[in-house]
Amino acid sequence: MLQLSGNKSRADGGPATLVDLRRGDAAVLDCIDLPGEDARRLMELGFLPGARITAGRSAPGGDPRVFQVDGSEIALRRETARRLKIRPDNRPVKAARPEKAPRPR
Amino acid sequence: MSDCGSCAGRPASSVPDVPGGAATPADAPKSVALIGPPNSGKTTLFNRLTGLRQKVANFPGVTVEQHTGVAELPDGRAIDVIDLPGVYSLSPRSEDERVARDVLTGRRPGIPQPGAILLVLDSTNLSRHLMLAAPILALGVPTLIVLNMADDLRSRGGRLDLAALSAQLGAPAALVSARGGEGIGEVLDFLAGAMPKPLPRQLPVLQDVPKCREWAGRMGSAARYRPPIPPKWTRRLDSVFLHPVAGPLVFAVVVVAVFQTIFTAAVPPMNAVRWMFDVSGKWIASALPPSVFRSLLTEGVWSGVGSVVVFLPQVLLLFLFIGILEDSGYLARAALIADRTMARVGLQGKSFIPLLSAYGCAVPAIMAARTIENKRDRTATILIAPFMTCSARLPVYTLIIAAFIPESRLFGVLSTRAAALLSLYILGFLAAVVTARALKSSILKSGRTPFLLEMPSYRWPTAQSLGLRLLDRSKIFLRRAGTVILLVTVILWVMAHLPTEGGRAPAIERSFAGMIGHGIEPVIRPLGFNWKIGIGLITSLAARETIIGTLGAIYGMDPHTHSQGLQSALQHDLTPGGAVALLVFFAFAMQCISTIAVVRRETGGWKWPIFQFTYMGALAYAGAFVAAHLIR
Numbered sequence: 001m002l003q004l005s006g007n008k009s010r011a012d013g014g015p016a017t018l019v020d021l022r023r024g025d026a027a028v029l030d031c032i033d034l035p036g037e038d039a040r041r042l043m044e045l046g047f048l049p050g051a052r053i054t055a056g057r058s059a060p061g062g063d064p065r066v067f068q069v070d071g072s073e074i075a076l077r078r079e080t081a082r083r084l085k086i087r088p089d090n091r092p093v094k095a096a097r098p099e100k101a102p103r104p105r
Numbered sequence: 106m107s108d109c110g111s112c113a114g115r116p117a118s119s120v121p122d123v124p125g126g127a128a129t130p131a132d133a134p135k136s137v138a139l140i141g142p143p144n145s146g147k148t149t150l151f152n153r154l155t156g157l158r159q160k161v162a163n164f165p166g167v168t169v170e171q172h173t174g175v176a177e178l179p180d181g182r183a184i185d186v187i188d189l190p191g192v193y194s195l196s197p198r199s200e201d202e203r204v205a206r207d208v209l210t211g212r213r214p215g216i217p218q219p220g221a222i223l224l225v226l227d228s229t230n231l232s233r234h235l236m237l238a239a240p241i242l243a244l245g246v247p248t249l250i251v252l253n254m255a256d257d258l259r260s261r262g263g264r265l266d267l268a269a270l271s272a273q274l275g276a277p278a279a280l281v282s283a284r285g286g287e288g289i290g291e292v293l294d295f296l297a298g299a300m301p302k303p304l305p306r307q308l309p310v311l312q313d314v315p316k317c318r319e320w321a322g323r324m325g326s327a328a329r330y331r332p333p334i335p336p337k338w339t340r341r342l343d344s345v346f347l348h349p350v351a352g353p354l355v356f357a358v359v360v361v362a363v364f365q366t367i368f369t370a371a372v373p374p375m376n377a378v379r380w381m382f383d384v385s386g387k388w389i390a391s392a393l394p395p396s397v398f399r400s401l402l403t404e405g406v407w408s409g410v411g412s413v414v415v416f417l418p419q420v421l422l423l424f425l426f427i428g429i430l431e432d433s434g435y436l437a438r439a440a441l442i443a444d445r446t447m448a449r450v451g452l453q454g455k456s457f458i459p460l461l462s463a464y465g466c467a468v469p470a471i472m473a474a475r476t477i478e479n480k481r482d483r484t485a486t487i488l489i490a491p492f493m494t495c496s497a498r499l500p501v502y503t504l505i506i507a508a509f510i511p512e513s514r515l516f517g518v519l520s521t522r523a524a525a526l527l528s529l530y531i532l533g534f535l536a537a538v539v540t541a542r543a544l545k546s547s548i549l550k551s552g553r554t555p556f557l558l559e560m561p562s563y564r565w566p567t568a569q570s571l572g573l574r575l576l577d578r579s580k581i582f583l584r585r586a587g588t589v590i591l592l593v594t595v596i597l598w599v600m601a602h603l604p605t606e607g608g609r610a611p612a613i614e615r616s617f618a619g620m621i622g623h624g625i626e627p628v629i630r631p632l633g634f635n636w637k638i639g640i641g642l643i644t645s646l647a648a649r650e651t652i653i654g655t656l657g658a659i660y661g662m663d664p665h666t667h668s669q670g671l672q673s674a675l676q677h678d679l680t681p682g683g684a685v686a687l688l689v690f691f692a693f694a695m696q697c698i699s700t701i702a703v704v705r706r707e708t709g710g711w712k713w714p715i716f717q718f719t720y721m722g723a724l725a726y727a728g729a730f731v732a733a734h735l736i737r
Contacts, residue, residue, distance in 0.1 A: 038555050043314040044193040058348035059441045071230040075441050075558035080555035
């Protein structure tokens with residue numbers, strides 16, 4: 001799976017956020033840079049630090065974008081997604097599913 | 106938390122009837138509350154349990170809608186069911202959450218504390234939805250955990266150990282499919298049975314969301330919960346509906362379909378209703394001896410109420426559309442696509458459908474604004490909806506345009522009259538946009554509250570849910586037609602027919618309405634209107650198109666214009682500047698008692714309707730004044 005390639009070489013040098021994810025990219029949520037109440041609301045929807053987030057489809061123009069998190073799909077505007085800092089998903093890529101693994105003939 | 110009497114210490118089983126704790130009907134709870142996160146299928150379960158025995162009203166003092174109903178238990182008893190708004194937690198931040206918490210804890214005046222709770226959770230997303238179980242179980246009220254959408258869970262390969270989950274939570278649980286009817290018997294058995302209180306369990310600190318989520322995850326693992334695979338059809342449909350090219354195309358088709366429905370498809374049934382009122386009005390007239398009473402009944406009550414009930418087919422078709430869009434899950438996608446555009450005026454994607462509906466009639470549009478959770482966005486949407494050119498303005502526009510604008514072609518294609526009509530639509534739209542911007546950057550500024558939109562899985566709307574929704578809306582609509590509108594039309598009729606002259610109704614000029622028309626003439630003269638138009642403006646408060654009937658009646662009685670048609674009568678009375686001023690006035694003014702009444706209901710008080718009426722009236726006056734002085 002494509003994982004935040006080029007994340008380290010971002011032009012502005014700031015930490016990566018959800019805005020940097022392209023469709024299909026996944027990352028782990030690091031922290032939410034929003035006031036307590038708003039952060040709580042996001043956490044109730046599954047945006048918890050440590051949660052794995054996958055970017056999904058978006059409205060035309062890429063804003064707002066749907067994110068898959070904790071079993072649901074939640075759309076966020078760019079202005080909100082920008083406040084959710086992420087780090088690369090370090091979990092090993094899921095072991096290839098056995099039934100799909102090439103079998104020696 | 107109190108203990109559970111004789112069943113304390115026993116793990117609660119997934120089977121609701123715990124022996125030894127049988128409640129006698131005397132102390133059986135009188136009401137049960139339904140609570141659950143949004144999109145958990147709570148309302149579907151509520152409809153299942155209560156069917157037609159339900160009613161909808163607002164909780165007193167707030168704008169949260171209160172659905173109550175009666176469910177019949179297997180033993181023949183009846184129990185009140187109250188459907189609370191969908192919430193993610195009980196922390197009282199939004200109005201919905203505050204109402205839900207207050208009802209559950211018995212702090213809401215006028216609503217006795219429910220004796221039991223049905224906690225409705227989506228079993229296909231259990232780990233997250235279980236977070237709500239912590240604050241609910243902490244209340245210590247007998248609770249059944251309803252794991253809804255069990256059919257989906259199974260068909261997508263998920264599973265869980267019901268008994269283990271129930272034991273972990275210390276409360277009974279049931280796998281239910283509210284749509285299919287599976288497990289409803291268990292819910293009813295729970296309500297008829299002993300209803301044990303939840304056993305004291307270690308619950309997480311409710312303020313700590315990560316801890317709550319961790320706890321919910323533990324509960325899920327203990328129940329050996331295996332989440333289902335992602336919904337295949339939802340992914341497939343989203344690849345079309347949220348496709349960069351196909352998505353906006355589908356959206357455009359939906360918009361055109363809604364527009365067509367309110368403008369074209371609704372016309373034959375509306376004509377049928379109008380015909381029914383005409384025929385029955387004549388029948389009533391022929392059945393009664395001529396008298397003031399007959400005149401009041403047929404001309405006042407019957408035609409007044411009829412002129413509002415005519416819009417019922419339109420309201421129903423619109424809500425059928427919105428119901429299908431919302432229940433199927435497409436509405437969330439439409440809101441996503443529209444969000445960027447709506448954000449430009451400070452609103453959001455969910456405002457789009459209500460504003461579109463307002464081109465039919467502002468009343469259902471304002472009721473449809475309920476789908477907007479953000480209260481400020483909802484208020485702003487309600488406040489600008491009446492600027493959209495509703496179908497009641499159309500006959501007025503058509504009459505005045507036909508009387509004053511000669512038919513010719515602009516640039517060889519567009520007819521001048523069509524162009525005039527189109528510019529009035531644009532004028533209303535611009536007023537809405539400017540007002541929205543002004544409101545959202547001042548008194549209704551949303552602050553920095555993030556816009557969150559959950560994308561539910563696509564589902565087939567059920568006929569029951571659509572049917573009950575239409576029934577709800579027609580009841581609300583007809584109740585208003587039968588009360589406020591009835592009252593206003595009767596008052597207007599009385600003003601036009603009193604004081605009597607020798608036992609007969611006076612000429613309209615000498616009636617109270619005529620006196621008021623003369624009285625306000627100095628105020629409206631700068632706009633180019635005379636007292637006759639003044640009477641029309643007053644009667645059009647009931648409904649905009651009433652001005653046509655009123656002017657017809659006035660000119661019919663006026664010797665100078667008696668033989669002329671309404672159009673030429675208007676030409677006789679209005680200068681071109683005055684005609685344009687009248688059009689502008691109708692584009693801006695909030696001349697609609699129904700809208701005022703519905704805004705009061707939906708915003709929970711008189712503050713917003715008064716503000717809106719004043720603002721729109723001032724804008725109408727200023728606009729008409731400018732028009733009358735620019736065009737001479």
